[in-house]
Amino acid sequence: MENNTHRNIKQTNPNELPSALPDVQQLIGNKKPAVFLDYDGCLSPIVKDPDKAILTEAMRSTLRRLADVCSVAVVSGRDRADVKGLVQLENLYYAGSHGFDISGPGNLHTEPGGAAAAIPALDVAQEELKEQLQNIEGAFVERKRYAIAVHYRNVPEEQVSEVLEVVQEVLAKHQELKPGPGKKIMELKPNLDWHKGKAVLWLMDKLELNQPDIVPLYIGDDLTDEDAFATLQGQGVGIMVGEHDALTAAEYRLEDVTEVQVFLEALTKAVKQQA
Numbered sequence: 524m525e526n527n528t529h530r531n532i533k534q535t536n537p538n539e540l541p542s543a544l545p546d547v548q549q550l551i552g553n554k555k556p557a558v559f560l561d562y563d564g565c566l567s568p569i570v571k572d573p574d575k576a577i578l579t580e581a582m583r584s585t586l587r588r589l590a591d592v593c594s595v596a597v598v599s600g601r602d603r604a605d606v607k608g609l610v611q612l613e614n615l616y617y618a619g620s621h622g623f624d625i626s627g628p629g630n631l632h633t634e635p636g637g638a639a640a641a642i643p644a645l646d647v648a649q650e651e652l653k654e655q656l657q658n659i660e661g662a663f664v665e666r667k668r669y670a671i672a673v674h675y676r677n678v679p680e681e682q683v684s685e686v687l688e689v690v691q692e693v694l695a696k697h698q699e700l701k702p703g704p705g706k707k708i709m710e711l712k713p714n715l716d717w718h719k720g721k722a723v724l725w726l727m728d729k730l731e732l733n734q735p736d737i738v739p740l741y742i743g744d745d746l747t748d749e750d751a752f753a754t755l756q757g758q759g760v761g762i763m764v765g766e767h768d769a770l771t772a773a774e775y776r777l778e779d780v781t782e783v784q785v786f787l788e789a790l791t792k793a794v795k796q797q798a
């Protein structure tokens with residue numbers, strides 16, 4: 524969770540959270556959901572190669588049916604075009620680069636976090652990282668428009684600290700950038716007060732979802748999703764998928780991507796029954 528953004532946030536061990544599955548209807552009450560979804564680890568299982576995190580046709584159909592009955596957004600650390608290309612649904616909203624780059628139906632495209640000024644630093648840092656990590660087996664630099672992910676999932680254990688040191692050295696040269704940990708990645712992100720939670724609030728406002736009869740749901744599995752869980756505490760429902768290495772601000776839990784799909788199907792059914 525980003526510093527200084529959230530106060531009085533309740534955090535729990537993910538393993539102690541109740542499952543979101545047993546009573547989906549009760550979870551949303553008589554409100555219509557607005558659904559915000561992380562991609563990796565939520566809609567598609569974590570795999571060794573980020574290019575192989577392909578959405579199944581079954582999950583795509585589930586998302587399509589859900590988006591027919593309520594607003595659905597994918598809020599990802601991936602590049603916006605990348606995640607949109609993986610999901611391949613036109614009636615969803617997409618927030619890429621951790622919410623810095625947003626698009627959606629009706630030619631919506633905006634970059635509300637103000638990260639454009641960080642692009643020159645990201646460009647230079649990308650080259651520095653590639654140069655300094657080129658001889659470390661398994662290290663991989665993934666550039667997104669407004670972030671760089673340094674992957675170390677496939678790096679031998681004894682060399683992981685070397686990768687992280689390189690990232691720290693590069694970060695130290697660029698005050699425009701800050702670190703962002705994730706699952707076997709360390710990211711370099713614009714040093715701005717913007718994150719997935721703020722992107723969710725921005726979308727809620729833009730789509731006029733701040734209504735008493737709408738409840739926002741956020742589902743995610745990683746540390747960057749904690750900003751969204753924290754942001755929505757008290758006004759929505761946070762659902763953690765699996766676990767990460769820290770406490771969570773989510774209130775419910777789903778075991779894995781399979782349970783996410785079961786939950787989304789149940790949610791679609793519940794909304795249809797309301798109508």
Ligand SMILES: O=P(O)(O)OC[C@H]1O[C@H](O[C@H]2O[C@H](CO)[C@@H](O)[C@H](O)[C@H]2O)[C@H](O)[C@@H](O)[C@@H]1O
Nearest residue numbers: 562563569570571573599600601672706707708
């Ligand atoms: O916010 P997300 O949609 O969950 O994106 C977070 C990062 O996901 C990707 O990396 C993660 O998934 C990879 C594929 O399963 C895995 O190999 C890697 O170890 C994970 O960290 C993506 O490549 C990153 O750009 C995203 O920031």
